[in-house]
Amino acid sequence: MSTNIRVLLADDHAAIRLGMRMVLETEPGFEVVGEAADGATAVRMARALGPDVVLMDLRMPVVDGVQATEQIAAAGLAKVVALTTFDHDSYLFGVLSAGASGFLLKTAEPSEITAALRRVHDGGTVIAPEVTGRLVDAFVSGRAASSADTSSGTDGNQASAQPAPETELTAREEEVLHCLAEGLSNVRIARKLGISETTVKTHVSRVLAKLGVESRLQAALAARVRTP
Template sequence: MNTIRVLLADDQGLVRAGFATILSIEEDIEVVGQVTNGQEAVDFAAANDVDIILMDVQMPVLDGIRATEQITAAGRGKVIILTTFERDDYLFDAIRAGASGFLLKNADPDDLVAAVQAVAGGYALLAPEVTLRVIERFAHHLESEAPAPVAKQPSAGQLRQQSLLALLTQREKEVLECMAAGLSNAELARKLFLAEATVKSHVSSLLAKIQVRDRVQAVVFAYESGLIRPGD
């Protein structure tokens, strides 16, 4: 059994202690470090073997979003952003920075453990409450950026996204639509009457075709490519 090596990055000692206690109970998880700001997280990840970084957003010296950007760009671990409803305006930037998951700080202990295990296993994860808010924010962003109703040629980026979207089979498009709605693989399997192994195969295939690294980026692609439109 491979041990998942976790770094805790949060400027609140009680939060770090609580997460460390929850995670240390698990046989397959080891908390290898605790840091108090984003720069310390970047430095620790660069010097140590870390699989998952649980990253707070608001921290001194270097915030969690900039730290996430540096860590993921260097390939030094996968980041799960810890957030609260009051500060979820950071989430869109965190997606762009390469975060693989979002978890509310008041999540149940079992959800924290499941999130670490899921992301370590190659999945992306959004807390259900966060999924809706990220999608709503992204939809609002698209609406605010909508061009005036005049004839306009699509940009090179839009043409590329449309060409990638055209590579998907109808079933893969259905799977992507369900992913954008926040459904897990198990929920997808029930909705589409497929085996969960088949769903996993479809997810892997469509991620490769649209050239994104995880489910979070796939949701962004679904909106930017026009497969999902605000209000759908």
């Protein structure tokens, strides 16, 4: 069996798909298994082809990248790395909530693209430095709105908002959180901290619960918010 990372490209611009294909096909360890020009096709192809990672544009016809990411992530079809020009903050925060494992800019260097896909494939997360500030601002605003609505007793559309954290992290959990902020996978966290992968999984689950977030990427953003 092939040990290559199987990638599905989803972008409505043929030229961008061609460029991404050329980048990946000239780099050892990758295999482009398909291309989709809209989100609905991306979901269908993810089901049919079983890629490891989907490189997903956010603004596409029929079904946009945020909705497609949500469907793919919810069904466990593949990991998703969003490909964006970050001109709409709502798209960025939306795809984060939808379950994306990372964000890349379309201006990223080929080496950055391949490194990001490898990291996500290995169970880590990736946030383009240029996007971090916007995502952190959106994350903070969302949590602030959640806290305000909770304290005022408002429900409405805030039923799914995450509560503010109520429990302090232990020293070890803080270490794990810092590793999540670096985008490390469980295996790499275990090696760095000298603990078992099973123990890492337990710590990660506790960190997510204590921070009131649902994903490793949200935890990474929370870590940036907590850093002075």
